Every structure is written in structure tokens, then in C-alpha cells.
Amino acid sequence: MNANATPVLEMRGVSKAFPGVVALDGVGLTLHAGDVHMLLGENGAGKSTLMKILSGAYRKDAGEIRIDGQPVDIGSPRDALALGIRVIYQELNLVPQLSVAENIFLGAMPTRWTGVVDWRALDDRASQVLADLGLDAAALGPRTRIARLGMAQRQMVEIAKALVSSASAPAAAAQGLRVLVMDEPTSSLTSREVTQLFALIERLTARGVAIVYITHRLDEVFRIGRRVTVLRDGRHVTTRLLSEVNVPELVRLMANRDLSEQFPKVRAPRGPELLRVEHVSRGGTLSDICLSLHGGEVLGIAGLVGAGRTELARVIAGADRCDTGRLLVDGGEVRLRGPADAIARGIGLLPEDRKAQGLVPGLTVARNIALPHGTRLARLGVLPGGSEAALAGPIADELRVKSTATQTVRLLSGGNQQKVVLGKWLAGDVRIFIFDEPTRGIDVGAKVEIYHLMNRLTARGAGIIMISSELPELLGMSDRILVMHRGRIHAEIDGADATEERVLRAALGLAS
Amino acid sequence: MIAARQFGTVIGLAALCVVLWILTPHFMSVSNLLNIAEQTSINAIVAVGMTFVILSGGIDLSVGSIVALSGVVLGTALQGGQPIPAALLLALVVGLACGLGNGALISWGGLPPFIVTLGTMSIARGAALLYTEGRPVSGFDASFRVLATGRAGFIPAPVIAMVLVYLVAHFALTRTTFGRYVYAIGGNEEATRLSGVAIRFHKTMIYGVSGLMSAAAAVILTARLNSAQPIAGMMYELDAIAATVIGGTSLMGGEGSLGGTLVGALIMGVLRNGLNLLGVSSFLQQIVIGGVIVIAVLLDTVLKRKHRV
Numbered sequence: 001m002n003a004n005a006t007p008v009l010e011m012r013g014v015s016k017a018f019p020g021v022v023a024l025d026g027v028g029l030t031l032h033a034g035d036v037h038m039l040l041g042e043n044g045a046g047k048s049t050l051m052k053i054l055s056g057a058y059r060k061d062a063g064e065i066r067i068d069g070q071p072v073d074i075g076s077p078r079d080a081l082a083l084g085i086r087v088i089y090q091e092l093n094l095v096p097q098l099s100v101a102e103n104i105f106l107g108a109m110p111t112r113w114t115g116v117v118d119w120r121a122l123d124d125r126a127s128q129v130l131a132d133l134g135l136d137a138a139a140l141g142p143r144t145r146i147a148r149l150g151m152a153q154r155q156m157v158e159i160a161k162a163l164v165s166s167a168s169a170p171a172a173a174a175q176g177l178r179v180l181v182m183d184e185p186t187s188s189l190t191s192r193e194v195t196q197l198f199a200l201i202e203r204l205t206a207r208g209v210a211i212v213y214i215t216h217r218l219d220e221v222f223r224i225g226r227r228v229t230v231l232r233d234g235r236h237v238t239t240r241l242l243s244e245v246n247v248p249e250l251v252r253l254m255a256n257r258d259l260s261e262q263f264p265k266v267r268a269p270r271g272p273e274l275l276r277v278e279h280v281s282r283g284g285t286l287s288d289i290c291l292s293l294h295g296g297e298v299l300g301i302a303g304l305v306g307a308g309r310t311e312l313a314r315v316i317a318g319a320d321r322c323d324t325g326r327l328l329v330d331g332g333e334v335r336l337r338g339p340a341d342a343i344a345r346g347i348g349l350l351p352e353d354r355k356a357q358g359l360v361p362g363l364t365v366a367r368n369i370a371l372p373h374g375t376r377l378a379r380l381g382v383l384p385g386g387s388e389a390a391l392a393g394p395i396a397d398e399l400r401v402k403s404t405a406t407q408t409v410r411l412l413s414g415g416n417q418q419k420v421v422l423g424k425w426l427a428g429d430v431r432i433f434i435f436d437e438p439t440r441g442i443d444v445g446a447k448v449e450i451y452h453l454m455n456r457l458t459a460r461g462a463g464i465i466m467i468s469s470e471l472p473e474l475l476g477m478s479d480r481i482l483v484m485h486r487g488r489i490h491a492e493i494d495g496a497d498a499t500e501e502r503v504l505r506a507a508l509g510l511a512s
Numbered sequence: 513m514i515a516a517r518q519f520g521t522v523i524g525l526a527a528l529c530v531v532l533w534i535l536t537p538h539f540m541s542v543s544n545l546l547n548i549a550e551q552t553s554i555n556a557i558v559a560v561g562m563t564f565v566i567l568s569g570g571i572d573l574s575v576g577s578i579v580a581l582s583g584v585v586l587g588t589a590l591q592g593g594q595p596i597p598a599a600l601l602l603a604l605v606v607g608l609a610c611g612l613g614n615g616a617l618i619s620w621g622g623l624p625p626f627i628v629t630l631g632t633m634s635i636a637r638g639a640a641l642l643y644t645e646g647r648p649v650s651g652f653d654a655s656f657r658v659l660a661t662g663r664a665g666f667i668p669a670p671v672i673a674m675v676l677v678y679l680v681a682h683f684a685l686t687r688t689t690f691g692r693y694v695y696a697i698g699g700n701e702e703a704t705r706l707s708g709v710a711i712r713f714h715k716t717m718i719y720g721v722s723g724l725m726s727a728a729a730a731v732i733l734t735a736r737l738n739s740a741q742p743i744a745g746m747m748y749e750l751d752a753i754a755a756t757v758i759g760g761t762s763l764m765g766g767e768g769s770l771g772g773t774l775v776g777a778l779i780m781g782v783l784r785n786g787l788n789l790l791g792v793s794s795f796l797q798q799i800v801i802g803g804v805i806v807i808a809v810l811l812d813t814v815l816k817r818k819h820r821v
Contacts, residue, residue, distance in 0.1 A: 319706055340708035349706060357706055360699035362766040363692075371696055372707040374689035381688045424707060 006069045008033050008210045009054075009085075009179050014063030016049055023049040026063070027236045029229055031179060031210040036201060038221045038242070039214045040254055041231035042415070042443030047214050050231070051181050054212075055087040056080035067178070084178030086162035090187060090441070092154050094146045094161075101126030101142035104161045129160045134203050151305075152193030155185055156200060180204065181212040186220060187441055190304050190469075191504075198224050216443060217470075218247050230254055251444055262444075263476025264451055268458035270479075271295025273331065275347075275432050275463065277316065280325030285311040287487045289325070293432065293463040298454060300478030300495075301467045302503045308487040309467045310352050313436045316465070317349035318342030329432070343372055345432075348425030352436040352467075354414075358421035361410035365401060366392035368409050369423040376428075395423040400449060415446030422453065433457060433464045439473060451477055471500045485509040520815060521760055521775045524808065528779060532786035539789055546668060552781030553674035554736075555751045556774055557729040559759075560681045561611070561722030562752035563773045567685075568718045569698040569765025570625035574614060575726045575752055577636035579745030582607040582727035584640045587649030587740025596656055604727045610636055611723020615716030625719075633749070640742035650739035660735035670732045677728065681721075682770045694718060698765025754801075755780055758808040779804065 009031040016024040024046045031037050041047050052058040054065070056077040065072055067083050074080050080087075094103050101122050102109070110121040126142035133156065140153055149157070163177050182201075186194045201211060201224055215221065221228060222242055230237040230253045237253050245253075251262075275293040280286060285308045293299050303309045314320040316327065318336035327334050329345045336342050339349070351357035359368055369392035370377060377387045389405050396405060399419040403412055409420050418438070425433060435454075439447040454464055454477060468474045474481055481498050483491040483506035491506035532539040558575050565572045586603035590596070610632060617628045662669040685691035693714045696704040705711045729748075734740045759776030761768025783804060787797045 317706070338708075338710075339706050340710060343708040351703075351706060356700070357702050359703055360696045360766065362699045363695060367692060367696075371692070371704065371709070374692055374709070378689045381690060383687055383689060383692065385687070 007031055010066040012064045014053060015061050017061055023234050025234045033208040033210055034205045036205055036211045036213055036224050036226050038225035038228040039212055040228060042254055042445050045231040046234040047231055051087060054085060084176060086177060087181040088158045090184045092158050094154055094157060096147040099143050099145055100157050103146055103157055104129060104164050129164055133160055133200060151188045152196060177209050179210050183214045184441055254444055265477050266455040268296035270297060271461050276328040278326050280315060280322045282315060282322045285487050289489055291482060293465060295461040295463050296458045297479045298464045298466055298477055300474040300481040302474050302481055303484035303507050307484040309484050310436055313434045313467055317347055317434055346430050347432045348430035350421055350435045350438055354417055354421050359409050359417055362408055364406050364408055365396055365403050365420055366405040368420050369395055369427055372424050373427050391427050395426050399423055415442035418442050431462045433462060435464060436467045471503055483507050521772055525775055525779050528782055536789045539786055548781045548785045549671045550668045552777050553670040554729045554733050555755055556674050556777035557677050557725050558748050559752040559755040559773045559777050560677055561725030563756045563761055563770055564694055564718050564721045566756050566761050567698045567765060567768055568694050572722045573629040573749045574632035574636055576745035576748035577633045578607050578610045578723050578726035579730045579748055580640040580742055581636040582730035583734045583740040583744050584644045584649055584742050586734055590652045590656055591649055600731060603731060607723040607727020608720050612716055612720040615719030619712035619715040644742045646742060648739045648741040657735055657738060678770060678774055685770055695766055754805045758805060760812055
């Protein structure tokens with residue numbers, strides 16, 4: 001790729017302020033055709049804001065955007081589309097009830113002169129697009145319903161859709177897809193799916209598409225990235241070729257502090273058994289699960305997506321019931337009829353999907369943290385004035401939630417939102433913590449803060465079950481690791497003996 | 513009681529009053545304003561229950577029918593010589609029971625609120641007609657009329673009742689765990705459940721509140737008309753939803769306030785009264801009110817969108 005050629009996209013001096021915060025302060029980003037440009041930064045660094053300006057969701061306060069050297073005005077998502085700019089968000093925008101072909105051509109379906117959809121043309125064109133992307137028609141048939149697809153396949157449909165709708169946008173008939181922004185595309189993919197996605201990205205760049213790739217996974221940065229731009233606190237820190245930087249340097253650039261230890265694990269003395277799970281089975285998802293959790297211990301649970309890890313977490317947290325088997329807390333059998341029972345026993349769940357399961361977006365930070373503790377705080381059902389703030393204030397401080405107590409959580413960044421969900425369980429008498437993907441989608445700095453918090457909890461005698469898809473994190477923070485495969489516990493590995501390879505082999509169902 | 517975002521609604525109400533004042537000076541007389549407040553009280557009280565339900569992410573289409581059923585039960589009890597407190601209690605219990613029934617079917621039966629309350633709308637209406645054989649019930653003791661005609665100083669009893677209901681309900685919504693859960697359930701039911709909140713119980717109670725408010729409105733309506741009619745309360749659900757929505761409560765749940773609903777109900781009352789004073793035909797009035805509902809929500813949406821970006 002010739003670096004002297006006119007860049008496909010040039011953003012210069014872009015600024016954007018929201019009431020109370022400057023989200024972007026004179027940020028620039030330059031993309032060349034065929035580039036995979038990694039955009040890094042902690043949560044709240046301004047990555048999303050910059051991409052929302054590019055996609056026309058926000059208007060910039062100042063700065064300039066050029067496409068092929070020509071200044072452009074992106075005033076709406078339509079404008080961005082017409083310029084060949086597409087964004088694929090973490091939450092995919094597909095209609096699950098419709099087929100692959102229908103989703104790809106949604107809004108631009110081929111019709112006969114009567115206005116009736118020309119199904120054959122639709123199928124043909126969809127197959128053409130999928131074949132162009134090198135996707136196997138057997139794996140991803142145009143008539144398959146989205147609801148039946150896995151996350152990785154859905155993502156590929158999104159990419160196909162990006163290609164098509166850019167091509168059919170009125171002003172860009174000749175241009176097609178120029179810039180594709182991918183926001184944490186691998187956050188819910190298995191490693192094999194990630195490989196497929198990366199192969200697809202390579203095919204796109206070979207066609208001259210420039211890609212902006214946002215991620216928190218540094219290994220991916222080096223695997224597919226060519227250049228990297230780091231943002232911090234709304235400012236441009238650096239843009240480099242990835243061949244010229246290494247991981248510690250990148251982390252330092254993002255966090256502006258030396259994270260000498262990514263996983264600051266502190267071993268706590270092993271306490272009495274807090275939780276015992278005996279022969280728990282549920283539907284087709286869990287079979288004959290036995291485990292035990294002691295105080296002071298972090299029990300890691302590894303496994304591929306669909307291995308039953310989240311289902312296990314939900315049974316222990318009382319969110320779902322098991323068909324057979326029993327749970328013992330402090331040696332006594334407990335029957336959990338709902339989350340309230342689990343909480344009363346000191347079990348707190350940090351759910352996998354914080355937006356859908358962890359937070360009430362319209363409530364304030366303090367009210368979210370106090371939500372599980374209403375009954376305890378209230379006198380005859382009445383919440384004494386300021387009681388929620390008094391409960392939540394110290395916790396928000398301890399977790400260093402960057403907000404005021406009266407701010408609604410909707411406006412917080414991912415890391416801060418996750419801290420609020422954690423905060424719900426720090427306020428009570430919870431001693432058994434279940435963390436389901438505790439650091440998914442949050443920045444390096446916030447991750448380390450959560451690891452420190454885990455150390456503090458185990459030091460107090462609490463036990464933690466940590467489900468994670470990030471192996472380094474599991475290996476770095478667990479005292480023991482259970483590996484699940486198809487609803488069963490396939491292996492138990494002591495933290496000291498665990499290697500990525502051993503865990504991965506077990507997760508794939510191989511003998512360890 | 514009135515959050516910053518309801519400010520626009522208040523300005524709308526004020527602007528409406530000024531325009532009507534200019535067009536018809538009689539509008540601003542104390543007697544007319546009290547008249548408006550009194551007429552508004554019934555819709556405003558029904559809308560309290562509707563606000564709880566909508567805040568929790570639901571909808572209650574049965575309020576008008578519950579007004580009718582509670583009303584005829586009250587009327588029949590009074591006519592039969594029951595003491596007033598006993599008759600009132602009976603009416604309130606009937607309304608509460610209808611609401612709790614709605615709530616139980618929604619929470620434990622897992623049915624959509626729209627369907628359940630649509631069913632109750634028809635069932636309660638039919639029950640009211642059956643109970644009275646379709647005839648109005650009247651001939652109450654004069655002392656019962658005090659609930660409509662009585663005044664404290666110069667303020668009519670229904671207005672006092674409305675103010676009391678709003679104060680208590682506002683306190684419940686903002687200062688109690690119940691109120692907090694109403695917002696939390698509407699904002700994110702699953703997160704609230706995982707926080708250990710008894711969703712089914714609280715949802716049932718929310719619809720119970722709505723039924724209770726309908727019964728309270730039925731008491732005032734019956735006293736004002738000095739008669740209980742099985743066809744009373746027609747379209748009340750739409751008025752209550754309109755007041756709630758004009759007041760800025762999101763139909764998606766989780767956001768809104770009772771202060772907004774009160775202003776919304778007042779806007780509707782002022783509009784009806786003003787149009788009457790201006791001699792606008794009742795057919796045209798419907799068109800105007802429908803337009804106001806749409807415009808109010810449109811403004812709210814546009815303002816919110818501007819605010820967010």
C-alpha cells in the first residue's frame with residue numbers, strides 16, 4: 001500500500017463537547033485504502049464519539065473530514081452511507097425473523113414491476129454477495145433465518161449488508177463500501193469464529209476497503225492491525241505502525257501509567273467451604289455438575305460459548321432452577337426459588353450482559369447500587385431521604401466510578417457501568433460472588449481495578465466464581481480452573497499448573 | 513414534583529391559559545378555574561393509576577370499566593341503605609380487586625398487559641351492566657352528595673381529593689421502595705429481578721393501584737352525577753393514557769412523573785373547558801384534543817432527541 005497516495009478518509013482537528021464534558025478535543029484519524037487501523041483507548045477516551053461523528057450519528061463542533069481529499073459534510077447517517085461509510089456495532093442490527101438474504105437487502109429488495117419481491121433475484125444476489133466475501137453457501141445459505149445463526153455468522157451477514165447497502169446508496173453507486181468501522185466485533189465470538197472473521201477482514205482489505213477496528217483485546221491488535229491510533233481523554237495520543245510498538249508500550253500509551261502487572265493476583269488464605277454444588281442438571285444445558293467454592297478462592301470457569309457456563313451461573317444465582325441436584329451454602333442445603341433467595345444467602349451475580357441484565361439505565365448510580373437493598377434501607381416501605389446515596393456513595397468511591405451519584409447510568413461508559421453493577425453486591429452481605437465475563441468490553445485500566453477488587457474480596461474471606469472467555473485473565477486470576485464442555489465439567493486444573501493450551505484442550509473436549 | 517423535562521408541558525399549559533384568557537375573558541374567573549379543576553379531578557385520579565402502570569412498562573385499558581363497576585356497586589350499596597363509609601369501602605375493594613386480578617394474570621399468568629386489561633375492560637363493563645340490568649342507580653342520601661358539592665373554604669371537595677391523592681401517590685412513587693421498583697421494573701425488568709426484587713408481587717400491586725384509583729374516581733363521579741351508571745367511564749382509559757403521555761411519561765416505561773401527569777390532565781381539562789366557552793362543537797373538540805396529544809408527544813420526542821446529541 002502506498003502511504004503517499006491520497007488517504008481514503010482524513011479526519012482533522014475533530015472536536016465535540018457534551019454538556020459538562022469535552023468528549024473529543026482536536027482528534028485526527030487518517031485511513032488509507034486497504035488499511036486495518038486499530039482504534040484504542042480506555043472507555044471514555046472518545047472512540048465511540050469519534051465513530052459516531054464519522055457515521056453521522058453526532059455532529060462535530062469543529063474539525064474537518066475529507067474523503068479522497070475532498071472535504072465532506074456528514075450531517076446524518078444517510079450522508080455517511082452515501083459516502084460509503086458503514087459501522088457495525090457490538091449490538092448487531094439484524095431482524096432475527098427474516099432470512100439472511102432478506103436482511104442483506106433490507107430496504108433495497110429487488111422487486112418485479114408489480115412491487116412484489118422477486119425472490120429468485122433476491123436469492124441470486126445474496127448468494128453472489130456471500131460468494132464475493134468467500135463465504136460458503138452451505139454454511140450460510142441465503143434462505144437461513146438469522147435466528148438460527150450463531151454470533152459469528154450474524155456478524156458476516158452484517159458485513160455483507162454493509163457491502164450491499166453502501167453499493168445501493170444513491171450517491172455512491174460507483175463507490176461501494178469505502179470505510180468499515182467494526183466496534184468490538186469479537187467480543188462474543190469463539191476463537192475459531194474469530195479466525196473466520198479475520199479471514200473475511202483480509203478479503204475486504206484486499207478489495208481496498210479501509211477498516212477501523214475498535215477493540216480491547218491487544219492480541220487482536222497485533223494479529224490483524226497495520227496501524228494503531230490511541231486516544232486518551234478525548235485527545236489523540238499517537239498513531240503508529242504496529243510493527244513499531246509492543247504490548248507494554250501500547251498499554252502505557254492507553255492508560256498513561258505503567259501497568260507492570262496486568263493481573264495483580266494476590267493469594268488469600270483458603271477459608272471454609274462456602275458453596276457446594278452437587279449433581280446439578282438442567283434441561284439440555286447442564287448435566288451432573290459438581291463443584292465447591294471456598295472462602296478466599298477465585299474459581300475460574302473456562303469453556304467455549306455454549307458450554308453451559310452462564311447457565312450454571314444463573315442456577316447458582318437463583319435466576320433459573322435446576323431439574324435435579326442440590327446446592328449447599330455453608331454446608332446447609334438451600335432451595336432457591338428466585339434471585340431474592342440467593343441474595344438472602346449471600347450470593348450475588350454479575351451478569352454476562354450488563355445492559356440487559358445488570359442495570360436500569362434510567363435510574364441514577366446511587367439508585368442502581370441500592371436496588372437490591374431497598375427492603376433493608378426502608379422503614380415501613382419508606383426510604384429515608386438520602387439513604388440510598390449514603391449506602392452507594394462510599395461504594396462508588398471505592399470503585400472509583402467516574403460520575404456523580406445523581407447521574408443516570410445510561411450516560412456512563414462501559415467500565416463505569418460495570419463498576420455500578422459490581423457495586424450492587426458490595427453494599428450487602430454477599431460472600432459468594434459470581435462474575436460472568438466481568439471485564440468484557442471494558443478498558444485496561446478498569447480491568448485492573450476489577451482485579452484489585454477481586455483481591456480485596458477474597459482477602460475478606462469471600463469466594464468468587466469467575467467465568468471468562470479471556471484465557472490470560474482466567475490463568476492470571478484463578479486459584480483453580482474448571483473447564484466446561486457441553487454442559488459438563490470436563491476438567492479441573494490447579495491454577496499453578498494451568499496453561500492456555502491445557503485449558504483450551506479441555507474446552508474443546510480433548511483429554512487434558 | 514415536576515422534573516426539569518416537564519417544564520415544557522407547564523409552559524404549554526400556561527400558554528394555553530393565556531390564549532384562552534385573551535379569546536374569552538371569562539376563562540380566567542375563579543369560578544371557572546375551580547370548575548376546570550373539579551372536572552379534571554376524575555381523569556386526573558384515574559391517570560395516577562395509569563402513570564404507575566405505564567411507568568412499569570405496562571398499560572391498563574380496563575380503568576373506565578372499573579370506574580363503572582365500582583360506581584354501580586357503590587350506588588347499589590347506598591341505595592340499599594348501607595352506611596356511606598361501608599359503601600365507599602366496598603367500592604374501593606371492588607376496584608382494587610379488579611386491578612389485582614389484572615396484575616395477577618399479567619405476572620403469574622405471563623400474559624401481555626394489553627390483552628389482560630382488554631379482557632377486563634369487557635368483563636367489568638358486562639358485570640356492571642348485568643349487576644344493574646343496564647339501568648342507572650340513583651336516589652342516594654343527601655349527605656353522600658357532600659363528596660361532590662362540599663367545599664373547604666372555596667375549594668370543591670373533588671379538588672381536595674385530587675390534591676390529596678397526588679400528594680400521597682407522589683410520595684409513594686418517589687420515596688418508597690415500591691415507587692423505586694415501579695421505575696426499575698419499567699426501566700429493566702430482568703435487571704430488577706436479578707437484584708432480588710419480587711417482580712410478580714410488585715407488578716400485581718401496580719395494577720392494584722390502578723384499580724383502586726379507578727374506584728376512587730368512581731366515588732367522585734357518582735357523587736357529582738348523583739347517580740351511578742353502568743355505561744359511565746367510557747373512553748376514560750384513553751383520557752388517562754393521554755394525560756400520562758402528554759405529561760411526559762414514556763410508553764416504554766421507566767421514565768416520567770406524576771407532576772407531569774397532573775399537568776397533562778389539566779391541559780386536557782383546560783382545553784375542553786376553553787373550547788366549550790368558545791362554542792366550539794364537540795365534534796371539532798375531539799379533533800383538537802387528538803391533535804394536542806400528538807403534538808405534545810412529538811415536541812417531547814424532538815426535544816429529547818435534540819438533548820441527547
